[in-house]
Amino acid sequence: MTLTKPAAPDLLETPEWRIEGRDKVTGAARYAADIARPGMLHAAFVGSPYPHARVVSVDAEAARTMPGVRAVLAGADVRPARFGRRLQDWPVLAWDRVRFIGDRVAVVAADSLEAAEAAAAAVAVEYDELPAVFDPEAALAADAPMLHPDAAEYTYFGGTRPPRGHPNVQGHVIHEHGDVAVGFENAAAVFEHEFSVPRVHQAYIEPRASLVWIEGETVHVVTTNKAPFALREQMAVTIGVPAARIVVDTPHVGGDFGGKGLSLDEFALYFLARATGRPVRSVLRYADELQISNTRHAARIRLRTGVDRDGRITAHQARVVFDGGAYAAGKPVAGLLPGGPTLTLAGYHVPAARVEAVAVYTNTLPAGHARAPSQPQLTFAAESHLDLIARAMQIDPLELRERNAIRAGETDVDGAVWHDSLAPRVLATLRAASPSGGMAARDNGRGLAFSARHVGRGKTSLTLTLAADGSIEVLTGVADQGGGAHTMIQRVVARELGIDAARVRVRQGDTGHANVDPGVGGSRVTPVAGNAALDGARKLKARIAELGKTLDQAARIAAPLVVTGEGEQNEHLYGVYAYSIEVSVDRETGSFRVVDAVLVADVGTVINPVAVRGQLEGGFVFGLGQAVMEELHIEDGRVTTTNLADYKIPTIADAPPLRLVLITDAPGPGPFGAKSAGELANPAVGAAIANAIDAAVGVRVMSLPITAEKIRSLLRTKELRAADPE
Amino acid sequence: MTYDYHEPETVAEALALLALHGEDAHLVAGATAFTLLWRQGLLRPGHVIGLRRIAALGGITSTEGGLVIGATVTHRAIERAVEVGRYCPALTRTFASVATVRVRNQATLGGNLAHADPAQDPPPMLIALGAEVVATSAAGERTIPVDELFVDVFTTSLRADEILTAVRCPALAPGTRATYLKFLPRTADDYATVSVAATLRLADDGHVADVRVALGACGPTPVRARSVEAALRGARPDARHIADAAARVDADIAPFDDVRGSATYKRDMARVWTERALTELVS
Amino acid sequence: MKLEHTALVRAPRTRVWKLVTDVPAAARCVPGVAAVTPSGTGKYKGSLLVQLGPVRLVLDGDVALTATDEAAGKASVRADAKDSRLGGTVRATMDLTLVDKGEDTELRITSDVQIAGRIGEFGQPVIQRKADQLMTQFAECLARTLA
């Protein structure tokens, strides 16, 4: 049998053709907002103008009688429906209390969007303002306004909600290992620094959109949600309809970056569809994306680390306070914190650590998941902190990292023992790839940053069907949010069967047709769905072998041949990566340019060569935006950056050159030894740039974004101090 | 929500439509600024009058060393026009620095000036060149120096019954140098944090014969930096002198905080970029 | 957003007090205010037209004197208004303090203005400027009226 022999050259080394590429570039691809149904109505919401208030009354009389209006619903009509991914704490429409500006109190369905918006503006809501709290530390005070007095009523998926020390806590965790007190006693020096990171938005191009209709007993949902099966489960609880009677369909997704796991509108649309008997659609305005959707958590991070005379870490202590906003609904993780909240020195050997992380309710827009949740915040802090330590100890920053990088058998900051570690190799590779010697210009400087990101975990399955013409159809529930998941599945199957990729079609089924899948996220798709594809291909191969035929012969005589591929990845493993970035600073203005950037990344076997580059280069630019320019400005709970002209993200003209050095020969747990790539590039950019700025002009920016104005202001203070040491 | 869209072919027809619909009418040219406000629901006119079919509002003409640019000429067309490059390369660069090619292909000169966002690029350059606009109403034409066009944020001295029909750039005295510097610390397609336009002519003996300096994003309107000009006029500028003159820009501007920088930072940057612009012009 | 304004009024404190606590009369000093009519003790209804470049807002709402202490020369006013066409709201609280300055009176106004909904999306710096302008004109007009 010739099936096992891969076609030459190896398919994995040939650049991939994206399955959806043609449809996307020709405009044929359909997104949720493109989909309409006959008789469809449009929805518009009424949001609270107050950050915290009691809803006294909602008067919808005038709105109801306006032309084209089919239904107006308020909190009383949906009570007690709340939604959320892990904790359902967000009312579909607030009935007694609003908790942030924009929190919804009523919704209108009308024949046109304009009619719906006009009616929404005519809904009269009476509020009774309550004291609001915007600062997470203040929200933890004993006498702080309480946001969720009814927390006991909330549904929490997966057991009982962990106990909390304060009613404004969303999630709280303390990790401790080793003897921290002794570690600090033995330290030659102890350093303590505090960093802060603001709210940022995922800034995908496609805003959330959804369409809901009811056909007989079945609720149909078309959505931008990247985890359709999870949405089905959440929705079943929220609207009180069994999951088996809800079908969720996610068409092409126009970017996600972690944000699209939370749905906002679908639940209210269900109640409108029920009230009117018509399909109802809503497309979020981008202004609302920036004001009410789940952003990355702002964080204040205090790190304290003891080192011996050689700079080796003896003990570490940290406190991380995440601003969770008004609802915890966007967080899918059991602890109701952004994932990996205690990785305050990821990728290093830390013999003793005590790390506390808390996410807190405030009267601001909710925070949820964003590409590599919590890592950009923590890596900015950790890698700035280590650089400051290296500077103070007069140790070369790369040297300091090499001394502390975790090795096989050592314990990391989370108390986990690494059985294998590529950390030293990644740093050695970075050393080789970074130019040595002096800088090209006086105000240039080079900074580095190193970190680790887990390889995704989870479980999924998909079906493979061999058709009579010898083609194979893979039916999967994995939505492709732009990362190339479907192409990856195609190539894994094709390579294992030794056939041309074009013979494998990948079809995404809605929740009524495909097998259950946990959804895109957590760097999970390649190691988990990829393993399922590989397992399916192997099972198919085994069936063909049992028949004693070639694939084509088997197809002719036994089609359709159907197998289920199952994939699971539970190993606790990390991909490590490191940046070296050179900047050139204009002292007079504080502005700077990245003149060189190198990223060394441990990605395992590459399945989609173009997509891996795309993930790393795209992740770099994504990280750059959040490092140097992105910030949702929030004043007294109100977002003031309400459009993409004020909230700027980098354009292609702003993308500096990036040199990529991939380590691909250390196999991971995914198909053919693949690991994950999607979240390796963005978290460390901020620290590498802050470190480079310090190396260039000797000032230290302790908060993101690293703006020209901050640098200029630090330089000015320094100049003034130099001029007048008093 | 809809509106009636009118496409007159002459200025007279457009003026008649304006008179007929009064406050319920809104002019558009490239509609880049209009559409944003309309989509946000901030503008709800019943009648929209499109100007781009009016042939008389198009075209760029050279006139005895000067230039007349029609109101509906796009930014891109100005950026690419040979006449404009010949007249003043800095004017070409000014238009090339606006937003992105996509916006420049659509946005017009008249729309830019009438929109009156204080962070826009062309206004300070046109002020530094001493340009004026032609405003036409049923009563006839009047000219307004660009310097006097801007009243407040998004507000000009054009009357509701007037259409901006053209911009006239005067002939520049031989030896006049010009520059436009746009400070963009965030992205390449952003509005300026501050911007500086300047024209300068040195007499044969090295004294400053003429100088005009204008800044964008430094207050509710683009501003002329008269204190800076006064400090330079008649002087023989060296580096010290330029630095001192640039420092006087503080008296000319009234910046406020925005996402591109605090008022304090803008003041500091106005000085730095004024100094850079002047240094470039005397070197 | 918090704003501070001060104006020197060439009139004794008692006269200034009478004017600032007479809501309809004081409101005449806010450019763009249309009718202000009583709607209960210390409460009024009114409307304000604000022009922001090409954008025109019509704010209808309630104004109330929420606290007065003549001896201390302190009064507080609260306004809640809505543009029902655009669906935006404006809420303002103003604390007025009158201080004797010989024959004259210094009027200090501390205001906190919150703008939500679509109007707030117009651009905060612009709105802030407009609110500041209105308050400046208000203070100047009061001074003029009594001079």
Ligand SMILES: Cc1cc2nc3c(=O)[nH]c(=O)nc-3n(C[C@H](O)[C@H](O)[C@H](O)COP(=O)(O)OP(=O)(O)OC[C@H]3O[C@@H](n4cnc5c(N)ncnc54)[C@H](O)[C@@H]3O)c2cc1C
């Ligand atoms: C994404 C984006 C980025 C931008 N970045 C920049 C930038 O970096 N620098 C910069 O300078 N500008 C920038 N702009 C602003 C841009 O320059 C203006 O939107 C544009 O110039 C307006 O021209 P228009 O022809 O599209 O005007 P329109 O939108 O058609 O009209 C704008 C206003 O002017 C009035 N008007 C138009 N023509 C006339 C006329 N002939 N007579 C009287 N009134 C008239 C209209 O009634 C309307 O109120 C940006 C705009 C966008 C959308």
